[in-house]
Amino acid sequence: MGSSAIRELLKVTEQTDIISFAGGFPAAEYFPVERFREASDYVLKNYSSRALQYGTTEGFQPLREYMVNKMAKLGVKRSVENVLITSGSQQSLDLVGRIFINKGDRIITERPTFIGSMQSWRAYQAEFITLPVDEEGMNTEALDETIKLKPKFMYILPNYQNPAGVTLSMDRRQTIVKLARQYGIPIVEDDPYWELRYEGEHLPSLLSLDEEMGRVRFSGESARDLDHGKVIYLGTFSKTLAPGLRLGWIMAPAELIRDCALAKQGMDLHTSMFVQMVAYQVVKDGFLEEHIAQVREVYRERRDIMLNAMSREFPSVVKWTRPQGGLFLWVTLPEMVNSLGILRKAIESKVAFVPGSAFYPDGGGDNEFRLNYSNAKPEQIEQGIKRLGKVLASELETAALNI
């Protein structure tokens, strides 16, 4: 069943009496609306018509500088020429597709992986080679062999991966970056959630590991050489601030940023100047970090409520991941059970999720599904998991009887 058919099925979740764990929406009740109002006011008073005129494709300069400074705090030393502002991470993925993928080109992805990337890259007729994820993120055992198939790039979501909620271990991060450098294969690192960590320590991005290795390898050479790393890092404001802005960014070697800018000219000329200026005005002076600290607590609580409720309400044969951050967790049912069938029953019981098969580029995931916990209030999570637990118990019983 294709993901568009699943999308059709999930349309009912727009009904208000359905508790939906299907989306990937952040909690709108915590959006800093008043700060946005002040920022819009400031931008139109101070930048005036500049906010409404055409702008450069690369993006609003202060916002690009903001990204450079933010990444510098993580040890990534780049300059504005390494940053392109995009109309959301989905556009970043589309740009990557346009620049790298020709019909039949192979790309390595995790299995399961983000639906949006598949949607972008199928348009360019990519072929997906997938490596399974486990509790430590993408399993790299077969990576050495797989990379010899000459993929155009590897696509990795290192932190609290969408959909599986797992985090790539430090060992595997190093393995991936080393192999990418050895074989000259770019890494597309999609990292929308890293600041939403609820426990444990932040692990260095593939971008920063690549930069570190660059320093060792090229010691004595100029900073310019460092720029020729192989990591294309995708960031976004959608999960930490507000997705309705449609604002993301790419950090990559300057040459690639120039290619991206040229491609973006043909795609939408540039991202709304008004939106970029307002967003900059909102995030500056440490506001974003303060705001994230708040929503982190909210999501941590929701994750815990969902995990506790699942322990209580789900049959014992059902397994799930325990995400260290982000918005999603991943449920695995016994192999005989199909999550799409369960979804139909769940919708009858007024609760919804996304079946696992939607996240598999090359088939599979039929007995799995994704749950989102950021967009339902605590009491809805309790109630929804209770409903889902009943559906699962009943369906597993039926399935067992049919064996």
Next chain:
Amino acid sequence: MGSSAIRELLKVTEQTDIISFAGGFPAAEYFPVERFREASDYVLKNYSSRALQYGTTEGFQPLREYMVNKMAKLGVKRSVENVLITSGSQQSLDLVGRIFINKGDRIITERPTFIGSMQSWRAYQAEFITLPVDEEGMNTEALDETIKLKPKFMYILPNYQNPAGVTLSMDRRQTIVKLARQYGIPIVEDDPYWELRYEGEHLPSLLSLDEEMGRVRFSGESARDLDHGKVIYLGTFSKTLAPGLRLGWIMAPAELIRDCALAKQGMDLHTSMFVQMVAYQVVKDGFLEEHIAQVREVYRERRDIMLNAMSREFPSVVKWTRPQGGLFLWVTLPEMVNSLGILRKAIESKVAFVPGSAFYPDGGGDNEFRLNYSNAKPEQIEQGIKRLGKVLASELETAALNI
């Protein structure tokens, strides 16, 4: 010389002492900044977090309805399912490319034509078949023969075409629509400027002509059948309100809008909700029409000043179009003269334009160039045309001596 090289050459126009007729910028000093400030304030107070959350790919419903009503006043009877909001007309072109064009597909365009469309469609490896424009727009004499080459679509800018400033005559509009219907070839009608008419009567869009013919042909059949027209109409707020929003729309058969929405999901999910809501709040209740009436007067004056100055300052062998509206006019030099060479001299004299070759998909236009009159103040236009006149006189003299 490729258009990217021309772009490189034109980078100097960012210097403030250059009078540039090269861009396509509207006059920023007339943007309704205060109305935008009130609108942003209203949106964040009243829609609150909805303005910052994910939205539907098809667009903000009231804005789609606004488009339906606006087009209804021109006799085009469609519904919201015929409208998709895009991140500017450039994205509309990119969507058209993604849906229609496979490698080597032919499309018919005017010669010269809009640079942005070439930039989008070259990414999909389109082949351009071109028909020349004259004072009455695209010359349709050879259209019957050309259309037999089975193009994927025809691309037409009917009103004050960018770059040539010419307007498609009523006869030719009818010919184009008839042939498109006869051979089943879609028309992509790009119409950013129609409300900026400075003289003469509004001519019906290809979309409305197609709809009229539909009514005759399908009389007695349901309204549904009318929906299967062949015109994909592209509109934008960039020239009438503010380009920095990046806001456009497509009006097309409902089936095609669904295809576009699916493609757009993979491109940027949706256009910023905040921007859509603010724009709707700005344009509603007749404000847009009032505002356009004002800028129309401004641009009419600038066009007249430029035309008068050209008559005074340009050598008599130089010819140009007299646009009935829009932002551009088109200059033709004697055939022996190359406008790119002239541009280099012009830049030395602190004035700039875009050489004609940039607008030719398949070569030509070497002795032509485009002038924009919307983004320079009256005294700058006088001064710039004087400078350009001197350069032209000197260059034409040199060219004549070299024969």
